[in-house]
Amino acid sequence: MTSEELREALAVAVGDRSRVSDGDSERDLHASDISFHRPARPDVVVYATSTGDVSAVLALADGLGIPVTPFGAGSSLEGHVIPVAGGISLDLSRMDRILDLSPADLTATVQPGVPRSALERAAAEHGLFFPVDPGADATLGGMAATNAAGTTTVRFGKMRANVLALEAVLADGRVVRTGSRAPKTSAGYDLLGLFVGSEGTLGVITELTLRLQGIPEESVVLRLSFPDLESACRAAATIVAGGAGVTRAELLDAWTIASINSYSGTDLPAGPSLFVEASGSEGAVASDLDLVREIAASEGATDVVAERDPTARARLWAARHASAYASGAAVPGKKHRPTDICVPLSELAGAVAFAREQVDRRGLVAGIVGHAGDGNVHLSLHVDPDDPEELRASDELVDALVEDALARGGTSTGEHGIGLGKIHALEREHGDLLPLMHGIKELFDPNGIMNPGKVLARP
Structure with missing residues (x-):
């Protein structure tokens, strides 16, 4: 099938020629993520706006044996969205509706193209927040597909712990749902957990039901400087083992701190540091911070500063999240x-x-x-x-x-x-499990069209 014939077939499948493009600029925009991995152009880009679109595109692609690579915000770090085998880049960013927000259930149901920041704004109106914070303003579908984590994982866990249910489209176009709005289940195999972290190799996530948390009464960040990296690491481990209910415990080395100061205009002490946040009731936060200070002192902390003002805290975390850009600028x-x-x-x-x-x-x-x-x-x-x-x-x-x-x-x-x-690291880590993983891949994607070249080497 020629590129023009593929474009026309996809236009018929989604019912809108304007959402299918094989132009150079569109293909270049979908050829890379933010990592060093070499870009690779897709043959065509399709913008989905519904689960029906995704189903139609996958059914067509599966019948023709054409690779499909899902695309969200393009903020992945290991080449997940690079269409190394060409084919179709399936852009889900226009599936960006918050379908339901239920404060009583502490849940939100969203389409995969909703950015994390958009859910944060909507949840905040109800005194709630979504706890997974990878730094980048990734789409929630992409975060689920990569089982994203971030600064708050120590308290709230990764995406897998915060996805209650999802809808996905399999390689042949079938739509499946797994999980529910209930806080827990013991019903059958954990297919929900299988989809979360599958990196687009088993299907395309088209809807997510997510856990929300109440915005805490108080949050305070302690900025701690240490004489060396090892003492900062020991302090972090002891803080967690000691039972402090911290929300974040972030490590930054001296080189990164210097880069942040130059890039963000901050004036942080240029040494190995921990940024430790405690959240909750006023009494609980005070108790946690007392423990953190005691542990930091035992490891020779040279500077201890508490940031209570919301603007100051936001500025500090913005600097932390910008550390990759800061180090690149250096x-x-x-x-x-x-x-x-x-x-x-x-x-x-x-x-x-x-x-x-x-x-x-x-x-x-x-x-x-x-x-x-x-x-x-x-x-x-x-x-x-x-x-x-x-x-x-x-x-x-x-x-x-x-x-x-x-x-x-x-x-x-x-x-x-x-x-x-x-891929080779996975082989070293789980070599004995690879036959099972290949079996799962074969079951979900027998024709091998779903994000080929990712996670598993071809058998």
Whole structure:
């Protein structure tokens, strides 16, 4: 089938020629995410506005054996939305309606193209918020597809813990629903959990029912500086193990702090730091912060500042979320190659020390940040994709980090996902389970059209 014939067939399928494009600019916009991975153009872009559109596109594609790559905001970090096999980029950003918001049930039902910030604004009108905060203003469908996490995971968990139900379209166009608005279930296999984190390889999520939380009475952030990274890591682990009900516990190394100061115009002390937030009733917050201060002092904290003003807190978290852009601005001319691993809390200090030693030994440039409260270590690595030696060194670094994390009882990725960048890491971590994973893929997508080249290598 020629590109023109495919475009016309898709226009008939969705009933609107204006939502199907094979123009160069549209294809370029859907050829990459925000990572260093090489872009790859789709043959055609389709903008879905309903579950019916998605069903029609997948049924057509499956019958013709044409690859389909779902696309949301394009903010993924491991090449998830790059259509490496060409075919159709299925853009879900126009499916952006909040279908229901139920304060009594603490739930919201949304289409997949709703940005996280839009749900935040709508929920706030009812004194509620959605707790998963990856930093980027990703779409909620994309967040579910990658099982996104972020700064608040230590308290509220990842997307899988916050999705109650979903609707998805399978590769052949069938529409299925799993889960319910009930807070829990024991009915059958957990297909809901299977779809969340499947990275568009099993089907396309077209609707989500999500948990909401009440906005707490009080929130305070402690900004803590430490003499070295290891003491900051030990403090974070002890804070969580000690029972402090913190909402966030974020680690930033000295290089990242300096980059943030330069980029955001802040004046943070240039040393390894923790940003620790406690939320809840006034009494509970005071108790938690007393414990945090005591632990920080035992690890030699050199600076302890409490931010209570909402504007000051928002400014601090905005600076934290901008750390990737800040580190990129510090090394112009290079591409961002973020990577993450996750380890048990008792191994956090060792994993961070190993990461820094490996970066320095290879002469690479990288900042270290992390969701220290749940053992998730991130490297903001910057490389020149056209420099073979630097690229090889970065590959070796990522491999070393994965091997070290696995040896510590951890995982190859805490939240970025596998995508196309960590397929070999998944094989090292779960080699004995790969036949089962391939069996699941074959059951859901027998013709292999769903986001090929991601998560699993071809058998």
